[in-house]
Amino acid sequence: MKKKKIVLFASGAGSNARQLIHYFKDHASVTVSLIVCNKPGAGVTKIAEREGIELMLIDKHRLQSPDFAKILLEKGTDFIILAGFLLKIPATLIEAFPRHIINIHPALLPKYGGKGMYGHYVHEAVINAREKESGITIHYVDEQYDHGATIFQTTCPVSASDTPESLARKVQFLEHQHFAPVVERLVLKEVS
Ligand SMILES: Nc1nc2c(c(=O)[nH]1)N[C@@H](CN(C=O)c1ccc(C(=O)N[C@@H](CCC(=O)O)C(=O)O)cc1)CN2
Ligand SMILES: NCC(=O)N[C@@H]1O[C@H](COP(=O)([O-])[O-])[C@@H](O)[C@H]1O
Numbered sequence: 001m002k003k004k005k006i007v008l009f010a011s012g013a014g015s016n017a018r019q020l021i022h023y024f025k026d027h028a029s030v031t032v033s034l035i036v037c038n039k040p041g042a043g044v045t046k047i048a049e050r051e052g053i054e055l056m057l058i059d060k061h062r063l064q065s066p067d068f069a070k071i072l073l074e075k076g077t078d079f080i081i082l083a084g085f086l087l088k089i090p091a092t093l094i095e096a097f098p099r100h101i102i103n104i105h106p107a108l109l110p111k112y113g114g115k116g117m118y119g120h121y122v123h124e125a126v127i128n129a130r131e132k133e134s135g136i137t138i139h140y141v142d143e144q145y146d147h148g149a150t151i152f153q154t155t156c157p158v159s160a161s162d163t164p165e166s167l168a169r170k171v172q173f174l175e176h177q178h179f180a181p182v183v184e185r186l187v188l189k190e191v192s
Contacts, residue, residue: 001029001191003027003028003029003030003031004029004031004079004187004190004191005031005034005075005077005078005079006020006024006030006031006032006033006078006081006183007035007036007077007079007080008021008032008034008035008036008044008081009035009036009037009080009081009082009083009085009089010035010036010044010082010083010084010085011037011042011044011084011085011086011087012042012043012044012084012086012119013044013084014043014044014045014047014084015043015172015175015176016083016084016104016175016179017035017044017048017083017084018047018051019180020032020081020083020179020180020183021047023181023184024180024184029187029188029191030187030188033053033054033075033076033077034053034056034072034077035047035048035054035056036055036056036058036085037055037056037057037058038058038059038063038085038086038087039086040057044084045057060087063087063089063090063093064092065092066092068093069092069093069095069096069097070096072096072097078187079097079100079183079186079187080097080100080101080102081101081102082103082104082141083104083179084104084119085103088145089101089141091143094141094142094143099140101140102138102139102140102141102183102186103138103139103140103148104136104137104179105122105136105137105138105139105146106119106122106123106134106136106168106171106172106175107123107125107126107134107135107137107171108133108134108135108137108153108155109146109150109153110146110147112125112126112134113145113146114145114146115145117145117146119168120168123164123168123171126158126167127158127162127163127167131158132157132158133155133156134155134156134167134170135153135156136153136171136174136175137150137152137153138152138179151182151186152178152182154178156170156173158170
């Protein structure tokens with residue numbers, strides 16, 4: 001049976017991308033077929049090279065071209081997984097992959113989401129608000145940032161001594177524990 005193809009979009013270090021790649025290595029029904037990145041030299045590009053996965057470097061203009069959506073469809077892409085991708089996914093791509101683009105956000109949406117809310121800025125806002133808990137949200141992608149329907153959420157405590165860096169480590173632990181199994185569950189729903 002043909003494996004379901006997932007394409008990872010990432011802009012940064014790529015620890016979530018690496019976790020997904022390792023989880024689906026030799027998987028019976030799912031394969032990571034491509035990594036898309038908008039930051040030449042980002043850590044995720046080194047991971048793609050090391051893991052022997054095709055890398056496609058794009059910019060905002062290319063991301064927004066209808067041709068790009070067509071190329072991903074022609075490559076047989078089944079799901080697009082945003083693993084720390086920092087550009088807005090355009091309507092052209094959302095229309096080409098309805099309810100098949102999934103994002104992970106490092107906080108408990110709907111709080112601490114939207115434009116400017118990425119990476120360190122998210123944890124800084126949570127700490128500054130003296131929240132007692134944070135966590136992760138895995139959600140479908142719609143045309144707004146961090147607005148699509150929630151698929152999965154889980155939490156971690158925030159202590160008074162936490163810094164944005166220590167909170168990022170707690171959240172990243174949750175991401176690496178849950179993202180791949182949640183993606184697997186969604187993809188396997190489509191495997192007849
Ligand atoms: N259409 C959508 N696109 C994207 C979503 C989404 O939900 N809908 N999620 C983001 C990921 N994300 C939070 O989870 C996020 C990423 C980046 C930003 C942001 O403010 N970006 C800056 C540009 C940063 C840069 O270029 O370095 C900006 O837009 O000014 C907010 C949220 C991925 N895409
Ligand atoms: N709003 C989007 C956002 O902040 N995404 C976050 O970027 C980090 C990427 O880390 P990684 O490159 O090591 O996977 C992850 O924590 C992810 O939740």
